[in-house]
Amino acid sequence: MKETEFGKIGFFNENGVRGAVIRRSDSESINISLMIKRGSDLNPENKGGAVDLFASMLSKGTKSFSAMDIAEKLDYLGADFTYKIDKDSVIFNFWFLKEHFQKIFPLVEEIFLYPQFPEDELEREKLKTLSSLYQIVDSPSALASYIFTKNIYSDHPYGNLATPFSINSITAEDIKKIYENSFTKDLIYLVISGNISDKARKQIISLFKALPHSSETKKIEKAEYRGNKFIFFDKKDSTQSQIRLGFGGISRRTENYEAINLMNFILGGGGFSSRLLLKVRTEAGYTYSISSSFESFNDGGSFVISSFSKNETTAETIKLSEKVLREFKKNGATEKELKDAKAYFIGNLILSMETPSDIAGKLMYAERYGLGEDFLFNSEKRYKRVSLEEVNKFSKELLNKKDRLLVIVGNLNSMKKKIDKLKDYGKLLVIENLFDSEK
Amino acid sequence: MKLEKFTLDNGLEVFLLNRRYSPGVSIQIWVKAGSRNERPGITGISHMLEHMMFKGSKKYGPQEHAQIIQANGGELNAFTSNDRTVYFENLPPSKLLLGLDLESDRFLRLALDEKEFQTERQVVYEERRMRTDNSPYGKATEMLFALTFIAHPYHWPVIGWESDIISWTIEDLKNYYKTFYSPSNTFILISGKFDKEKAKIWVEKKFGKWKRVKIPELRIPKEPEQIGERVTEIKMEVELPFVFAAYRVSPYNSKESVIFEIIEKILSGGESSKIYRKLVYEKQLALSAGGGLYSFLDYGMFFTYGLLNKGKDFNSMKKLLFDEIEGFYQEKITEEEFEKARNQLKADLVKATEKNFSHAMVVGESYFYTGDPEYYKKKKRIYEQLDIKEIKETAEKYLKEIRRNSVIILPKGAK
Incomplete structure (x- = not known):
């Protein structure tokens, strides 16, 4: 690990799982970030918003825990599980106090490795997404940006945005497929930061060693805009x-x-x-x-x-x-x-x-x-x-x-x-x- | 991370907070004046003055202050609220003196040029249009304060009423600056990576000559007892109806305010909280729903909101939301829920003090509202000492229908 003025920074590639560690002894918290190196192009054709639903569904029921169990456990510890989606990536992040590592670890394992995408939870998330789309219309700034993005990228995957039509057409199978295509050793990148021990770091990395490699390669299409x-x-x-x-x-x-x-x-x-x-x-x-x-x-x-x-x-x-x-x-x-x-x-x-x-x-x-x-x-x-x-x-x-x-x-x-x-x-x-x- | 305080002869208080691992230094200047210090006719003048603080001083031209900060790798901004106006700069460690020099010039020798003022008035008017007039949420917030406070200055918006924005004069600004921008009405916080001894010398050098003026005593009306629900219903161009409601509660510096932090967490801290679980998860009536606390010098506001899911029944959502809030004192609160709320508040504090700037904000807020810059640390002890009975009693006292103020936003044509 390299000693820098920001803390110790190191990179790893263990059994094909790649990522980085930023260790700082004064920090009271730990972040576990998992990035999937694909974004909008994971949406099936005409199913804009599927990636958003996939990201929100990851914590909505796993092999051992229901959506509410997960919420209860995270809230009890004052921890967060959040996600951020952009055109080229989906980033999931756990934030928690350093002393809670052993209690959070089972959730990390369940959420990343055993999500179930139950139908009833998907329907809940779809309704929320639909309403959020209508909420865009109530914010002039969000509305202008939505129309701009949709039109500047038009048919390119970057322009495949959620609409009520696309949301209604998304199924649990679509979401499972996105999960299978994206949770691979080639696409994930793990960054563990904060006050983390070496033992804990190894424990996290080892979770992903059995992931498969990608079977599908991303099609590259250049985004171009033409006309007035x-x-x-x-x-x-x-x-x-x-x-x-x-x-x-x-x-x-x-x-x-x-x-x-x-x-x-x-x-x-x-x-x-x-x-x-x-x-x-x-x-x-x-x-x-x-x-x-x-x-x-x-x-x-x-x-x-x-x-x-x-x-x-x-x-x-x-x-x-x-x-x-x-x-x-x-x-x-x-x-x-x-x-x-x-x-x-x-x-x-x-x-x-x-x-x-x-x-x-x-x-x-x-x-x-x-x-x-x-x-x-x-x-x-x-x-x-x-x-x-x-x-x-x-x-x-x-x-x-x-x-x-x-x-x-x-x-x-x-x-x-x-x-x-x-x-x-x-x-x-x-x-x-x-x-x-x-x- | 020991906090040190010293006071200049002119009454200016200065707090120094060294932080390990901090890559930069943060300067915050807190003026103890906000929209609370205004009167009808000049509402929004505190915020307008904040804008004019970027429009030139004796040594620096309009926007030059900001440009110099950026050209030295820093960032700056300011904000005005009901009680205070805060200016801040986040700088590389070697630029502390530069930051203090720039700040002192505008605090001691602001230009207040008529031509700049006229253009900036338009800018602020645009800000009002963006934040309030063309935003259903902004409009609802403005109305909610106006309903909750009918006598106290918290009644009017920080940005000012439209008619006042049009009619302020440069003289109004000069008077406000002369009256409230005094060393004895201000304090400075420096945090991050810096040499304390040098900082003391530089602050004295740059702010030592700032003349103290006597701050007039404000005669601020007290709110009369609320004896019935106040409701405003607005029909406008919106897709999703919503309700935004508030109950006037105790000010920041009170035990009751700390109790409301706990109540807020039990009601709306996360997806397992009472409101989220009932309205968003189980009944699926709301896209989002929750509550929160605005804490001020003279009062607080415990607020709640519900944004309707597409196609659901608004009145059912509203009823359920108010039942949750106003029936809270009768509900069972488990030790686990109580502990969860405390854990969340502790985690929030860790998050808030992870960064230099936000840590200084926490210290500043503690000092501004309570006179104790380390009050935020003591709050942890108060959380531990509370019991469920006290929490229920406080909820019962404040969260009831006759103390409720609601703004309801419905689409045009809704019945």
């Missing part, structure tokens, strides 16, 4: 519009990705230091928040500017954002901006590794995108070596997309006079009901 689309979700009560403006992006496996992070920080990712915030919020007062981001995954990604503004200045917010984008693409960043952005990322590296679970998150990220085990330790060097030319080359290449997707969630009637200003985004498609168009 302008989608307006009409919420008649709204006094403010949510805006998502974007285009196709790039894979996280792109070389020299740090240059892209730096470029986006200057453009719109850097909060008060970003050009978008300076122009659209500080100077114009059109919004409380505006940011840009590259969402980059294994098979591609997207670029999006997210903001909101009162209906009367929504068109102006979009126009001004485009102007900032144009100028940035044309003239690029300055030496000073790059110097400050680098200082931010380098200085912030250490702050973002405060707890063993922070480090665990970074190690899983590195594993997911093939960034190598030394990713944690060479980040500073990678940021330092980025040149202004590289940043500006990326800005010219990546921001030069003519095919745009514009999503607005707002009150169409109050914006009617200004809709013409947005005609460059193509024919206006108005939606009033999110799930109307599904089969």
Whole structure:
């Protein structure tokens, strides 16, 4: 194990089970994280949401414990079992106080190795998922992001989102199949962090030594976005519009990705230091928040500017954002901006590794995108070596997309006079009901 | 991790908390003023001033403070609540002096420029539209405070009423800044990796010249006794109806408040809790349901909520939720449930003190509300000393229909 200023860090490969350990003697807790290195593409075709149901069902009944037994045992110890799903991974996490290891261990074993996916529990989870989908409509921000994601990735697995139709069609067999395909030695990555003994570490790893290898290989399809689309979700009560403006992006496996992070920080990712915030919020007062981001995954990604503004200045917010984008693409960043952005990322590296679970998150990220085990330790060097030319080359290449997707969630009637200003985004498609168009 | 305190001649109190393994240093400046210190006509001014604290001081231009912090690898922000306004910076350890210099400039010499104020007013108005006017949950929260408190300043929203946002003047801001931003009404917390001796010298150097002003005594109305349920029903564009209700309870610094932490956990701590088990799991009426506690200087609010599952009966969910809350004192509470609640609270505290910033928040909150920065540690002892009888008595005293305040949000056209 390597002694670092964040604790002792080591990697293991025992009987084909891979992962890492972060050990810190001052920590009062332990995290056991298990990452499956596949995400949205595990959803069967037209069954968006199946992966979400699989993740939520894992703790809803095992060989020896009912869903309520598990909840009772975890709650009694003040422990958590949570999960997080993204386009390329599903991460399960146990958090508990270090003195409870022996009591938590049987739950780890049961949940990861012997889930039963009972029908009655599945029906419960499906109802909750259905209701959650309708809840999206009640949050303008979540609604705008849902429509944007669905349309920017359209037929790619990344765009295979849950709908009431897809949720209703998912069966216990679908969920079992996802479990069988994903709990394999090739796809799991285990990170154990906190105040953990070597004996306990071995006990956890040995749970997985009998897992099979994957029999199915992932099909790689590149996510690409083409054409202009302008989608307006009409919420008649709204006094403010949510805006998502974007285009196709790039894979996280792109070389020299740090240059892209730096470029986006200057453009719109850097909060008060970003050009978008300076122009659209500080100077114009059109919004409380505006940011840009590259969402980059294994098979591609997207670029999006997210903001909101009162209906009367929504068109102006979009126009001004485009102007900032144009100028940035044309003239690029300055030496000073790059110097400050680098200082931010380098200085912030250490702050973002405060707890063993922070480090665990970074190690899983590195594993997911093939960034190598030394990713944690060479980040500073990678940021330092980025040149202004590289940043500006990326800005010219990546921001030069003519095919745009514009999503607005707002009150169409109050914006009617200004809709013409947005005609460059193509024919206006108005939606009033999110799930109307599904089969 | 020994906490040290010293006080400057001008009355500014400073807490220093060294933490092993901390990668950075956190500065928090707590101003003992929030929307409680406002009056009708200028509601939201505390929060507006918080925004203006980023818009330039004597040495630094608008947003420059934030830009310098970021260009040194740090992050910063601030928040305003009903009782307090807190500014914070999380920095690499070598940047403590820089952080103190930037903070002192805005606390001692804020610019408050008219042009910047006019633009920022629009920004805050947009924030209100986003958080409240276009969010059913935000709107319900605003209404719930307005119902629960009819005389006390907790009645109005921290962000301010719309008509006040439109009418504040720069003079209102200057007066508020002059009145409440004084060393004797503020305290600083520094936590993480830093040299205590140097920190003391730097704080003295940067804040020693800050002049103390006498803080006027606030005459804050007391809430009259509630003698009947208060209900607001709003019909709006929503897919899922919900109820959000609250009972006015004792303030933060009281044993009853600690008892309500236990009650909250028994009722809604996890999926095995009473409310979740009954409403979400067994009856499947609610997508989510639970309860919680807002604790303030003058009062507390024990709240509960239920968000209806698609296609289920709203009135059945609402009735069951209130039966759980208001029938709590009559229900059997097992020793195991009690122990579970205590275990959860202990685990919450471990989580909250795992990070430098959140640990400092816990210390700050303890000091702000009780005058004892280590009150959070003592609470553990109070949890142990409580008995089930006391818990039931407290629930019976407060959680009843005539003390209930409910906001009901229904879809347009609902009967």
